[in-house]
Amino acid sequence: MRIVCIGGGPAGLYFALLMKKLHPAHSVTVVERNRPYDTFGWGVVFSDATMEAMRRWDAETAAEIEQAFNHWDDIELLIKGRRLRTTGHGFVGIGRKRLLNILQARCEALGVELVFEREVESDLEFPDADLIIASDGVWSQIRKRYEDVFQPDLLLRPNRYIWLGTHKQYDAFTFDFRKTEHGWFQAHIYKFDAETSTFIVETTEEAYEAHKLGEMDQQQSIDFCETLFAEVLDGARLMTNARHLRGSAWLNFYRLICGKWSHFNGNSHVVLMGDAAHTAHFAIGSGTKLAIDDAIELTNQFQILGHDAARIPEVLEAYEEVRRVDVARIQNAARNAMEWFEVVGDRYADTLEPEQFMYSMLTRSQRISHENLRLRDKDWLEGYERWFARRSGLTVAEGERALPPMFTPYSIRGVTLPNRIVVSPMAMYSATDGVAGDFHLVHLGARAMGGAGLVFGEMTCVSPDARITPGCLGLWNGEQRDGWRRMVAFIHANSDAKVGIQLGHAGRKGATKLAWEGIDQPLEEGGWPLISASALPYLPHSQVPRAMDRADMDRVRDDFVRSAKLAAETGADWLELHCAHGYLLSSFLSPLTNRREDEYGGSHENRARFPLEVFHAIRAVWPQDKPISVRLSCHDWVEGGNTPDDAAIFARMFKEAGADMIDCSSGQVSKEEKPVYGRLFQTPFSDKIRNEVGIPTIAVGAISEADHANSVIAAGRADLCAVARPHLADPAWALHEAAKIGLTEIAWPRQYRSGKMQYETNLARAAALAGGPAK
Template sequence: MNIVCIGGGPSGLYFALLMKRHNPSHDITVVERNKPYDTFGWGVVFSDATMDNMRQWDPETAAEIQQAFNHWDDIELGFKGETIRSGGHGFVGIGRKKLLNILQDRCVQLGVKLVFEVDAESDLQYPDADLVIASDGINSRIRSRYEAVFKPDVVVRPNRFIWLGTHKLYDAFTFLFEKTEHGWFQAHIYKFDENTTTFIVECPEHVWLAHGLDKADQEQSIAFCEKVFADNLQGAKLMTNARHLRGSAWLNFQRVKCEEWSHFNGRSHVVLMGDAVHTAHFAIGSGTKLAIEDAIELTRQFIELGDSAEQIPKVLARYQALRNVDVLRLQNAAWNAMEWFEVCGERYCDQLEAPQFMYSMLTRSQRISHENLRLRDAKWLGGFESWFAKRAGMHIADGKAAPPPMFTPYTVRGLTLKNRVVVSPMAQYSAVDGVAGDYHLVHLGARAMGGAAMVFAEMTCVSPEGRITPGCPGMYAPAHTVAWKRIVDWVHANTDAKFAMQIGHAGAKASTRLAWEGIDKPLASGNWPLLSASEQQYLPGVSQTAKAMTQADMDLVLAQFVTSTKAAAEIGVDWLELHCAHGYLLSSFISPLTNQRTDQYGGSLENRLRFPLQVFTAVRAAWPADRPMSVRISAHDWVEGGITPSDAVEVARAFKAAGADLIDCSSGQVSKQEKPVYGRMFQTPFADRIRQEAGIATIAVGAISEADHVNSIISAGRADLCAVARPHLANPAWTMTEAAKIGYTGLAWPKQYVSGKGQMEANFQREKAQAALAAQSPVRAAEA
């Protein structure tokens, strides 16, 4: 094949040498606008895993890189006068110029043609090429030429950064955070050769503007950065090699993602590679990794499918399909890490102490979990767990291991929970006339015995008309109080779990069938009238029409909430939650999707919160002062024009001011037009943001299914409690099981079940040992 690579960056050069190495008969040319062995930029970073991959594909190149690279395992944080270091992270740093020189030399050895000082503007300049690799960078001209085909999605991010260097040498990947009168600056620092270190300085746009850096030239910007990080630099100078730029060297990161990666121009097949097709923020050092692995995957496909011109369409289609999975995964991780650095000044720097800030930073991409940190640096994590446990009020003797954070106590008002796991309220549709019966006793009792600190009953309705279905429980008649007292008393007598009740009114989502008979659909007969903030049908054309509440309706409903609250207090419920989420009655006032009122209860968010806050205030006054009270909200409607996470912060602040102790952070279910983005722990960012910005404790919910999830959330300060739902349906003893799975033996079991504790713990330890053995030797594992 005749192959032309436009752009002599890592992807173009590495693909050229791999293909030439595989089949020397290919005619391969790399076209580069710079001079031979000249480039711009400081050091680049990629992981040990990428280095291992390169050793498999071209040992000669990998050996040269290995001689030149700087390898380190440690990450060091400088923050609020403290220095914290964690090991086991495995990065490789090398000068960009050195890397490209190695790749250029290897190309020459293999017979690749290198053409320098040619600024190729178009793929059409090479009509004889069978394949054109458009590796021409983030501002790719070829991508722009065929924009309608490639459909690039380019997002310019708000933070400003300047890419500098210094001759001060660092022996760890170092992050520095310094506060100025206008806000926080952070530096990303790593050594890449024997005498030079990359020093990237980053800050939010508003901080950059407040310091007048938009008007500063390069020398002024460098002098400013030297002043900000003077304590660490200790007289060392910062420098730039971007002398060819005019004006400010501060940049905004651009996230590039393309819908299509290749195109046939009539004569040649054109494929984007490297930064031309995708970018990932430097916060996880993945740009060069992506470029190198692009080259490897495209070469692999030519080897597997055939490296002839006839196979190019099939190769390119399969290349995109396979590569896109890894790219999106890495881009999502990089996006999470990037967003963390964008908001850390306002969300974490002032709020978190140094040990927890370090943990939050290490897990910012959500790819590193609690137990993964233990594998990387058990000593550091053990020290952090000890710090966390002491902060939670536990006494940890010297030399004794602290429990994982999910098994530390949590105290609010006069109540102490034994750990951070609660069984989330989950509708069971099994009550009769609002009465919780034997089913509820067994269901809730089993989960109270399962190791969780607290068990929530499902939403308990404050009136017959407030029930979602005829099978939903209530707290509006004497029979309900008697039934719930039986369950509360049983939980208190037989377990050390606390009992929580969530009270609510279904509003426009009431009078529907049991879930397994047609969720959200109206009853076939016997429907009751519906109330809402405004007239609406939850399912357009299907649901009953709810009427807009009058003041008299509001007065009645408020009184019903108070009556239910007093009944819950009388029977010894430990914790009360007010349901203001999921499109139910109080939620319908908060969301602009369901509140179109023009009176004092509609319009602005302040007005829309008026009635829910009136209910909360009345309920809080009726609830004992020494018992906690939380509020569940929908922190995101997932519909344009609905509640956003930014709005949710204001909602949380309002409930905090009214006396709420925690915000239970759910989302959605307000409109059937919603388009949520699911994934593990997908709602945790709402709890995190509300906790830091509104300054109130939170409960995280949603796709939390492992101890690792809970430990990561609690350790990083993203929430104070985790409400686990569906895993508890599958396994009432989920908390005890997860403790055994991670090797924590300190969780007490009910005395009747203790004989099973050791067996479960031993079984999990045996499975771990066998897995470790299998990783070393499949034969020995089979024998074991």
Template sequence: MKIVCIGGGPAGLYFGLLMKQLNPNHDITVVERNKPYDTFGWGVVFSDATMDNMREWDPTTALSIQQAFNHWDDIELLFKGHRIRSGGHGFVGIGRKKLLNILQARCEALGVRLVFEQEADSDDDYADADLIIASDGINSRLRTRHAGVFKPDIVVRPNRYIWLGTHKLFDAFTFDFRRTEHGWFQAHIYKFDDTTTTFIIECPEHVWQAHGLDQADPAQSVAFCEKLFAETLDGHPLMSNARHLRGSAWLNFQRVVCEQWWLKNSHGSHVVLMGDAVHTAHFAIGSGTKLAIEDAIELVRQFKRHGDSAEHIGAVLHDYQEARRIETLRLQNAAWNAMEWFEVCGDRYCDQLPPEQFMYSMLTRSQRISHENLRLRDRAWLEGYERWFAEQAGLPANPALPPVPPMFTPYTVRSVTLKNRVVVSPMAQYSAVDGVPGDHHLVHLGARAMGGAALVMAEMTCTSPEARITPGCPGLWNDEQRDAWAHIVDWVHQHSSAKIGLQLGHAGAKGATRRGWDGIDQPLDATLSAGHPEAPWPLVSASPQQYLAGVSQTSSEMTRAQMDEVRDQFVAATRRAAEAGFDWLELHCAHGYLLSSFISPLTNHRADAYGGSLLNRLRFPLEVFAAVRTAWPEHLPMSVRISAHDWVEGGITPADAVEIARAFKAAGADLIDCSSGQVSKREKVTFGRMFQTPFADRIRQEAGIATMAVGAISEADHVNTIISAGRADLCAVARPHLANPAWTLTEAARIGYTAVAWPAPYRSGKQQLEAGFARARG
């Protein structure tokens, strides 16, 4: 084949040499606009895993890189006068120029033709090529030329950064955070050869502008950074790269994602994107070079699999894109998480978190590294952190015992102390009769109370018959219901150490539907006469709406008189909840139910004082909350569940959620239960493990109120990571508790924490379960 690689970066060079090694008969040319052995930039970073791949595919190149690279395991944090170090992270650093020189020399040794100082504006210039590798960087001309096919999605991020170097050497990947009168700067620091260190300095746009750096020339920017990080630099100057600093010294990172990675042009040549031309990943996890190298490896792997001849190119490129897309998106998502963490850390974490917790949050910022993964990397550091966390939670220090996992530390709100951080989510059971909870609810809640969770939440309990979601929903509008709940509460208190909470709500426009297993959100049969137990009832909401367009019953807009009535029903139900003995009360203001319908602009179109601005839309929910808080005993905690994101353009955003949380905090809420969605069927939710935790994290730090994380939390590792990082104070676990009422006790055994107490009748099973998991761990 005749192959042309446009762009002499790591992707093009490494692919060229691997293909030449695979078949010396290939005619391969690498075209580079710069001079021979000339490049810009300082050091690049990739992981031990990437080096292992390179050793497998070309040991000669890998050996040359290994002899030149700097390897380190430690990450060190410099923050608020503290120096904290964690090991086991496995990075490789090498000068970008040195890396390219090694790849260039290897290409020449194998017979790859290198053409320098030549611009390649179009694939038309290489009409006789079978394969054209567009590895021409983040501003790829070939990608731009065929943008209609490649469909790039390019997002310019808000932070500013400057890429510098210094001759001061560091023996760990170092992060240095510095506060100024206008905000925080952070430096990403790593040694890449025997004499030189990369020193990337980053800050938010508003901080950059406040310091006048938008008006500074490169020399002035370098001088500013030298002064700011003088303590860390210890007298060493910072160095700029003249080529890198043409124009503005400060850059914005661009995230690139392409829908299509390859095409066949009008000349019959196949063009494929590689490296930064097709995807970028933020330097916060040092992955750009890793992606480029592994792109090259995968494409050669596919040629080796299908056959390295022109007739196989189409199949090769198809499978290459499919193979790389998932891995690339996974790493890009991790890089995105890490990037966002650095973008907001000054406003969200630097002033809020103590240094120990700040370090933990930083280490787990990408969500690729979890609690147990940190244990594998550096057990001593993590156990030290667990002991520190337990002490902050009020547990006495006892070095003779293993540290208490963060999920098993206590948490106190008002007069209520929860024995751990696990909550059984309120989950609809649709099994009440006339609103009265029965034996099913006793068994359901009782089993989970005995299963180790600290707080068991009953499902949304309705304040009137018209407030129900389905005919099977429980209520608290009469004394019979109160007494039935009191029986369940008394049982939980008598037979477990768990607390039990009640979630009060009103279905609003999402009411009068069938039980979940009979057709979730489907309306009741409108042909049934009034008085029939399955007949629908009139619905009210903030504004007239149908939850399912053309299907659901249409709600009417609430009048002020109806608002008064509903508020008073919430108060009456609250008093009955207190009489029943519940330990915790939650007001349901999420998921498109009545109070949520006032908050979201998607469902509130009112023209009166309860519509329009967010402040107005919050007016009635806050009125209900205030009345309920007054009726609820002062010594008992109260939380509010909100939808922190509607996942619909024009709906509630995470920024809005912070303001909503602040409003409820001011009204007396103790905690915000951070859910999302279910307000509109137009929602487009980005699912994934712990996908709603960022909402709890943001609200906790920015609104200054305790939070509960919910959504796709399914392992002790998830809970420990969330709680340790300070992303939430409690974790609500739903579906796993449906599958296993003793989920908390099971997860304790799974991670080897044996100090957790079991209910007396079940203790004989404890040792067997723990032994089984111990054998599985090896």
């Protein structure tokens, strides 16, 4: 084959040398705009996994790169006059120039033709090529030529950064956070050769503008950074690469995702690679990793499927199918880390204590979890667990193992939960006339005895016409109150768990069949008239609700008050107002379902008016020493619907009204929704509201193991974690998760203690058989 790589970065060079080594008969050319053995930039970071792959594919290159590597294990944080340090993180760095020079020399040794100082405007300049690698960077001219094919989504991110260097040597990957009168700046610092360290300074657009950095020349910007970071520089100077102005000017990061990576131009097959196809923010240092991994996988597909030009379409299809999964995973982690730094001032630096701030920073990408930190630096993590436990009110001696965060107590108003795990409200559709029966007693009782700190029943409806289905729980009469009272008494007598009642009204989503008979499907008989913020059906064939008038609002408000009074009579510890998932109060909050033109529609204040009225009314009759939380849909997942920014506005309103906590869910407002699922996919909503609005939160959604809950709570992304489906599968989820992480001191109900011993023994035996130590 005739192969041309446009762009002499890591992707183009590494692919060229791999293909030439694998099949020397290939004619391979790399075309680069810069001069021979001349590049710019400071250091780049590699992962251990990428280096292992490089050893397998070309040991000679890997060996030379490793000789030039600088390795460090520690991360050091400077913030608010404190210096914190942790080890076991295993980074390797190399100068970008040194890396490319190694790859250039290896290409020459293998017979790859290197063409320098040539600016390529079009892939059509190489009509004889079978395969053209467009590795010409984020501003790829080749990609631009075929935008309609490649479908690039190029998003400008808000933060500004400047890429500098210094001759000061650092023995840790160092992060320095400094607050100015206009906002926070952070420096990302790491050594990459025997003489030089990368020194990236980042800040918000607002701080950049306020300090007039855009009006400064490069030297003035350097002087500013030297003054701001004088402590960590300790007399050293900062440097820029003057010959490449763009390489060290203040920049914005561009996040790039392409809908397609390859195209046949009539003569040649063109494939995007590296930054031309996808970008990953420097916050996790994966741009070079992605480029190298691209080169390896495309070479791998040629090795599997064949080296002749006729196989190129098949190879490119397979390559894209395989790589998209890994690229999406890395880009997701990079996005999480990037967004953390973008909001670090408003959300974390001002609010979190240095210990928790460091934990949050270490886990910012969500690729590093609580137990992963234990593997990296057990002493540091156990010290942090002691700090967290003490902050939760526990007495822990120095050197003693503390309870992990999810098992620490949590107090709010006059209620103290024994731990941070919540059984989510989950519809069971098993009530008769709204009355809780034996099923509900066993269901909630089992989960309370299973170790959860707070147990919610399903949404409990405030009137007959507030039900979702005929099988929903209600709380509008004495018989229903007594059913709840029986459950509350059992749970209090047989566990340490507290009991929560979630009050709600189905609104336009009411009068439907039981879930197993057709979820969201309207009843064919026995239904009831529906009300909502506006006369919009949930499904096209659903009953059209009546838009509520003031008389309807008065009645519904009074129904909530009656139910709140009855809830107090049950002895329940906690009340939650359901303002999520498209039910009645949610339908007022979302612009998708609220089309009103009166004082209850339009602005945030108007849309929240009636839900806040209901909240004020129930807060007035619910015991003052007991908390009320509010469940919100923090993202409608539909264009034109509520976003996390809207949710934060509503959360602040409920906080000012006296809400104690926001239960941060999302979706189920519209059937047009397109959620982006994934591990902990709703936790960012909780994080935002907790740390920007300043109100405690409950995180929900895809939290399925102790490691998830500990990571979320320890980082301050939520105060409690609500677990739904795992609790359906395992009533003793909390007790079992404690045993899995080696926490044997968590008490089981006395009737089940022999089972506890056997369960823990079986876990230890399974770990031994698997070759891993029991924790």
